Amino acid sequence: MTLYVEKKQLVAPGEILAEGDYVSGENTHREGEKIYSSRVGVVEIIGDRLGVIPLKGCYVPHVGDLVVGRIVDIGMSGWIVDIGAPYPALLPASETFGHRMPRSRMDLTRIFDVGDLVVSKVLAFDRTRDPLISNRGQGLGKVTSGRIIELSPTKVPRLIGKKGSMISLLKRETGVNITVGQNGTILVSSKSPDSENVAIQAIGMIEREAHTRGLTDRIQAMLRTKMRGEHIESARSTY
Amino acid sequence: MNRQEVPIELISTDGLRIDGRRLDESRPIKMEVGVLDKADGSAYVEQGKNRILIAVYGPREAHPKHMALPHRASLRCRYHMAPFSTPERKSPAPSRREQELSKVIREALEPAVLSEYYPRTTIDMFIEVLQSDGGTRCAGITGASLALSDAGIPMRGLVAASAVGKIAGRIALDLSDAEDKQGEADMPVAIMPKSDVVTLLQMDGNLTYEEFERGFELAVRTCHEIHEQQKTVLKERYLAIKEEVEEKSEPRKEEE
Amino acid sequence: MSSTPHLPPVAAIAQKTVTDMLALGRRMDDRGLHEFREMKLEVGLIERACGSALINLGKTKVMVGVKVEEGQPFPDTPGEGVLTVNAELVPLASPLFEPGPPNENAIELARVVDRGIRESKAIDLKALCIEQGKKVFIVFIDIYVLDHDGNLIDASSIASLAALLNAKMNDYEIENGQVVYKSTLRPLPIRDHPVAITLAKIGKSLIIDPSLGEEQVMNARLTITSNKDGRICAMQKGGTGTLTVEEVRQGVTVALSRAPEIRSRILGAVGM
Numbered sequence: 117m118t119l120y121v122e123k124k125q126l127v128a129p130g131e132i133l134a135e136g137d138y139v140s141g142e143n144t145h146r147e148g149e150k151i152y153s154s155r156v157g158v159v160e161i162i163g164d165r166l167g168v169i170p171l172k173g174c175y176v177p178h179v180g181d182l183v184v185g186r187i188v189d190i191g192m193s194g195w196i197v198d199i200g201a202p203y204p205a206l207l208p209a210s211e212t213f214g215h216r217m218p219r220s221r222m223d224l225t226r227i228f229d230v231g232d233l234v235v236s237k238v239l240a241f242d243r244t245r246d247p248l249i250s251n252r253g254q255g256l257g258k259v260t261s262g263r264i265i266e267l268s269p270t271k272v273p274r275l276i277g278k279k280g281s282m283i284s285l286l287k288r289e290t291g292v293n294i295t296v297g298q299n300g301t302i303l304v305s306s307k308s309p310d311s312e313n314v315a316i317q318a319i320g321m322i323e324r325e326a327h328t329r330g331l332t333d334r335i336q337a338m339l340r341t342k343m344r345g346e347h348i349e350s351a352r353s354t355y
Numbered sequence: 356m357n358r359q360e361v362p363i364e365l366i367s368t369d370g371l372r373i374d375g376r377r378l379d380e381s382r383p384i385k386m387e388v389g390v391l392d393k394a395d396g397s398a399y400v401e402q403g404k405n406r407i408l409i410a411v412y413g414p415r416e417a418h419p420k421h422m423a424l425p426h427r428a429s430l431r432c433r434y435h436m437a438p439f440s441t442p443e444r445k446s447p448a449p450s451r452r453e454q455e456l457s458k459v460i461r462e463a464l465e466p467a468v469l470s471e472y473y474p475r476t477t478i479d480m481f482i483e484v485l486q487s488d489g490g491t492r493c494a495g496i497t498g499a500s501l502a503l504s505d506a507g508i509p510m511r512g513l514v515a516a517s518a519v520g521k522i523a524g525r526i527a528l529d530l531s532d533a534e535d536k537q538g539e540a541d542m543p544v545a546i547m548p549k550s551d552v553v554t555l556l557q558m559d560g561n562l563t564y565e566e567f568e569r570g571f572e573l574a575v576r577t578c579h580e581i582h583e584q585q586k587t588v589l590k591e592r593y594l595a596i597k598e599e600v601e602e603k604s605e606p607r608k609e610e611e
Numbered sequence: 612m613s614s615t616p617h618l619p620p621v622a623a624i625a626q627k628t629v630t631d632m633l634a635l636g637r638r639m640d641d642r643g644l645h646e647f648r649e650m651k652l653e654v655g656l657i658e659r660a661c662g663s664a665l666i667n668l669g670k671t672k673v674m675v676g677v678k679v680e681e682g683q684p685f686p687d688t689p690g691e692g693v694l695t696v697n698a699e700l701v702p703l704a705s706p707l708f709e710p711g712p713p714n715e716n717a718i719e720l721a722r723v724v725d726r727g728i729r730e731s732k733a734i735d736l737k738a739l740c741i742e743q744g745k746k747v748f749i750v751f752i753d754i755y756v757l758d759h760d761g762n763l764i765d766a767s768s769i770a771s772l773a774a775l776l777n778a779k780m781n782d783y784e785i786e787n788g789q790v791v792y793k794s795t796l797r798p799l800p801i802r803d804h805p806v807a808i809t810l811a812k813i814g815k816s817l818i819i820d821p822s823l824g825e826e827q828v829m830n831a832r833l834t835i836t837s838n839k840d841g842r843i844c845a846m847q848k849g850g851t852g853t854l855t856v857e858e859v860r861q862g863v864t865v866a867l868s869r870a871p872e873i874r875s876r877i878l879g880a881v882g883m
Contacts, residue, residue: 126593128586129504130512130549143509145469152549154469154509156589171593173507174395174414174473186622198619202414202428202476231620243474244425263628270507309632328597391758392670393705404658408757410703433702433710438753439660439676447699447753448712481703481710485674485755486657 123161126327127153133166141167158327171327175201175269175299177241183249184259184297187232190224197234200269200299203246207236211250212257233259235295235303255295262293262305265316267323269300274326275319282322282332289339290315314342365522365534372522373533374403381517381529381577382490386498386588388505394481396506400498403531404488406440409498411506413478422477427470429477432461434495436484456492463496463516463545463555469509478508489532490518496545496555497581504589512549515581518542519570521560526570528577540566544574548582551575613715615851618827619707626828633816639824640669645865647820647873652769652880654777662778662799664880666770669822670760672704675752675770677778679799681741681790682749692739692747696725698754698767705759719849721754724768726845727805727836728752734775735800741783741790748780750799761823764834764847768807769877775801776881805844806873807836808866812854817862819869833859835866839874843867 117136121127133144133151140146143155144166153159157168177183177199185199187207194208212227228234235256236249251257267275275296276283287294292306292315304315318335325331366372376382382403391397394410401407417423434456438445449457460482468478480502482495493516500513520530521540535541540560546553562570629639636644648669657663660676684691698721700708713721728734739748752774754767779796811821811829821829830852836845843863848854854862 126590126597128513128589129510130547131586132549145509145511147511147550152512154511155507156504156593170507172396172505173509186620188620202416202473204416229623231623231626233622233624259622259624261624261627264622264625268507309637325596325600327593328600330601334600391672391703392760393758394703397703406657408703412702412706415706435701437674437676437699437755438697438751439657439663439678439755442659444678444680444751444753447697479702481701483701483703483755483757486659488659 119161121159123159125159126157127159127168128156129154133159133168137164139165141165143168143170170270172268173270175199177201177203177205177238177247178298179238179241181238181298182235182296183238183299184233184235184264184295184301184303185249185299187228187230187234190221190230192221195224195228197236197249199236199247199249199297200266200301201247205236205238205247205249207234207249207251211239211248211252228258233264233303235259235297259303262303263312263316265302265304265319267300267302267319269298271323271326272296272298272300274331275302275322277332282335285332285336286315286318286339289336289343290318311343314339317342363533363537365537366525372527374531378525378527379573382531384494384497384581384584386501386584388501388588389592394502394506396502396504396508398498398501398505400494400501402490402494402529404486405484405491405494406486407491407494407498408483408485409495409502410481410483411479411499411502411508412481413506414473414476414508415479417475417477423475426474428468428473428475430461430465430468430470430480431477432457432464432480432482432499434460434482434484434492436487436491440484440487456495459555459557460492460496460499464499464503464514466552466554467500467510467512467514467547468503469511472509478503487532489530489535490543492516492555493518493543493545497585501585501588512547513582513585514545514547514554515578515585516543516545516555517574517577517581518544519574521562521566521570526566526573528573540570542567542570542574544571544578546575546578548579621827625824629825629828630814633813633818638818640822644816645819645869647869648822650769650876652773652876654773654881660774660778661780662774662776664770664773664777666766666773668762668766668769668820670758671762671766672756672758673763673766673770674755674757675767675774676755677774677799678751678753679748679778679780680751681746684740684744684747688736689744690740691736692734693749694725694729694734694736694752695749696721696728696752696754696771698724698756700756700759700763704756707759708756719847720763720767723764723807723834723836723845723847724752724754724771726847727768727807728771728775730844731803731805731836731838731842733772733801733803733805733838735802738800741785746790750775759823761826762809762820765807765809765820768805768836769873772804772806773877773880775799776804776877776883803838804874804877805836805838806870806877807834807845808869808873809834810862810865812852812858817858817865819865830854833862835863837867837870841867841870
C-alpha cells in the first residue's frame with residue numbers, strides 16, 4: 117500500500133494517487149493495483165477511501181437535489197426544463213403543487229410558460245433516463261423575482277459551507293434571500309439591488325477561491341466592508 | 356508574398372536547421388487553459404509559428420437524438436484552419452485534409468475520455484488553427500487534452516503529441532512546414548503517457564525500420580516532456596489563486 | 612430562405628430585471644447607457660497574414676486577418692482592386708454556433724462590415740490595379756469570431772479596420788507586363804477610417820455595445836457606420852422588433868458622437 121499524494125493536494129487527470137488496497141472514490145479510477153485521478157481537483161482522503169474534489173464539471177443530478185431550472189418546452193403532460201445537466205429534465209403536470217389536472221396545452225402554458233424559471237426537486241435520475249423533477253413541496257414553484265447567477269456546480273458545496281456556515285453568513289450580512297440550486301444556478305432576491313450586487317460579488321469570489329483556505333474569514337471581511345461602505349439599509353441582525 | 360520556391364539547405368554544415376534548431380530539438384510550446392468565456396473548457400497552444408485555439412463543449416444533449424449512444428458519450432471533433440492561417444489564403448470550407456484530421460484527432464482522444472460517465476450525450480471539441488507552420492494536428496491534440504480537462508470531463512489521462520520526420524536523410528524532431536514540404540518523411544505520434552499507449556500514429560514518406568525506431572523513440576520521449584508541461588499548466592491557475600489569497604490572510608481554523 | 616430563429620428561451624424575470632434596471636438608467640454590468648465595455652486591441656499577431664488584429668470587447672473576442680493576393684478584377688470595374696469580406700461564426704465561440712457554411716448571421720455580419728469599408732471608400736481600390744482589366748490585388752478580410760458575448764458587429768468592424776491599417780504588402784514594379792515584387796513593404800492604400808457603432812433597443816432605452824445578455828432581450832438593434840468626417844456611410848437595423856423615428860434619430864446622434872473616440876483607439880493601437 118503506497119500513497120503518493122496528500123490531503124488537499126492539487127492533481128491533474130491521470131496522476132497516480134495510490135497503489136494497493138485503497139478504495140477508488142469519486143473522480144478516481146482504478147487500473148490494476150493503481151488508483152488515478154480522473155479530473156483536475158483536490159485530493160480527499162477519508163480512511164482508505166481516495167477521492168478527488170473537482171474544480172470544474174457539469175451538473176449531474178442526484179435524487180433530492182434542489183435545482184433552479186428554465187422551462188424550454190411544453191410537452192403533452194408536462195414541461196421540459198433545462199437544469200444545466202447534459203440531460204433535459206421532465207416536470208410532469210402531476211408534480212405541480214395545488215393545480216387540478218390540466219386538460220390541455222393551454223392550461224399548461226398558463227401554469228408555466230416557456231422561459232419561466234422554476235425551483236424544483238429531483239425526484240428520479242439514472243443515466244438511462246432523463247431526470248424527473250417535481251414542484252410539490254415547500255418553497256418550490258415558479259420564480260417571480262430576483263437575479264440569477266450561474267456557478268460551476270462543483271463549487272456549490274463551498275457556497276453552502278460546513279453545516280451551511282457560508283450561505284448563512286452571506287444571507288445574514290447582506291439580508292438577501294438566496295436560493296442555492298445544486299445545479300449551480302443561484303437565485304438572489306432582495307428589495308435592494310445594491311445588496312443583491314454585494315451578494316453576487318461574494319458568490320463570484322467564493323467560486324474563484326473555493327479551493328483555498330481562510331475563505332470564510334475573507335468573505336466575512338469583504339461583506340462587512342461592502343455593506344457598510346455602500347450605506348445600505350438592509351435587514352441585518354445586530355451584534 | 357514572394358512565392359518563388361527556392362530549395363533550401365535543410366541542415367547546415369553545423370548540423371543546424373533553418374531556424375537554428377538541432378535535429379533533436381522541438382520548438383518550444385506555450386500553453387494556456389481557460390482562455391475562452393463561453394466554452395466549457397478551452398486551451399491555447401503556440402508552438403513556433405503555430406497558433407491554435409481549442410474549445411470543448413459538453414457533455415451536452417446530443418442533437419440529433421439518434422446520434423446519441425446508449426451507454427456512453429459520443430465525441431465530436433472539428434479540426435479547421437482559418438483562411439488567414441496559411442501563406443496563401445485558404446477557403447473557409449472544410450477540405451478533405453481537415454476532415455481526415457478531424458477523424459484521427461478524435462480517435463486520438465477517445466481512449467482518454469471516460470465517456471461511460473455520460474451516456475446519450477455528446478462532447479464536442481473544436482480546434483481552430485489561427486496560424487499554421489507544420490505540426491498543427493499534434494499541437495491540436497495536446498491542446499484538446501487540456502481543454503477537455505479544463506471542462507472538467509473525467510479522463511483516464513492526458514494525451515500529448517509530437518511529430519518526427521526525416522530531412523536531408525536525418526531523423527528530426529518537430530518539422531516545420533518548410534521542412535515537411537522538402538523532407539522525406541513526417542510521422543506524428545500521440546500517446547497517453549500515464550500508461551504509455553499510442554493513440555495516434557501516422558506516417559507519410561520513406562523510412563527504414565531503424566529510422567522509424569529512432570524517430571518513434573524520440574517522439575515518445577518528447578511526448579512525456581509535453582505531458583509534464585500540460586499537468587503544470589492545468590494546476591498553475593489554481594495554485595496561483597491559492598498563493599495570492601492565502602498569503603494575505605492567516606488561516607485561523609481548519610476549513611473544509 | 613430565412614426563418615424566424617429558434618432560440619433558447621430567456622427567462623422572463625431576466626428580461627424584467629434588465630428592463631427595470633434600464634428604466635433607472637442602469638445596466639447589469641454597471642455601465643452607462645452609452646458606454647462601451649473595456650476594449651483591448653492588438654495588431655500583428657498572425658505573421659502569415661498581411662495584417663491582423665485581435666479585439667477583446669468585454670468578453671467578446673474577434674480575430675481579423677487581412678490577406679492581399681493577385682487576382683482578376685470584376686468585369687464592371689476593370690481598373691479597380693477587389694475587396695471581399697467573410698465572417699465565420701465558428702462553433703468554438705458559442706454554444707449557439709453550429710459547424711457549417713456561414714449562416715445568415717455570419718453573412719449579415721460580413722456584409723455590414725463590408726458596407727462600412729466599401730461605402731466610405733476606405734481602401735483606394737484604384738491604387739490596387741496592376742493591369743487594367745487583367746490583374747488587380749484582392750484584399751481578403753476574414754473575420755473570425757472566437758468568443759461571443761454580444762456586439763459582434765462593432766467588434767468585427769473595429770478589428771477589421773485595425774487589421775487593414777496593420778497590413779503590409781510588398782512593393783512591386785511592372786517589368787515587361789510581369790509583376791516583380793521588391794523586398795520592401797508598404798501599407799495598404801487606406802484613406803478613411805469607418806467605425807460602426809451599434810445600439811440596442813430594450814424597452815424604451817437605447818444602449819451602446821450590447822452584451823450577449825442584453826442582445827437576448829432586445830427588441831431591435833441599429834448599427835451606424837460613420838467615416839472620419841462624421842458622414843454616415845452605412846446603416847443596418849436588425850432584430851424582429853421596431854424603432855420609432857425619434858429613436859432612430861437619437862441613435863444616429865449618439866453613434867456619431869461616440870465614433871471619434873473609438874477611431875482614435877484604433878489609430879492608437881496601430882501606432883498612428
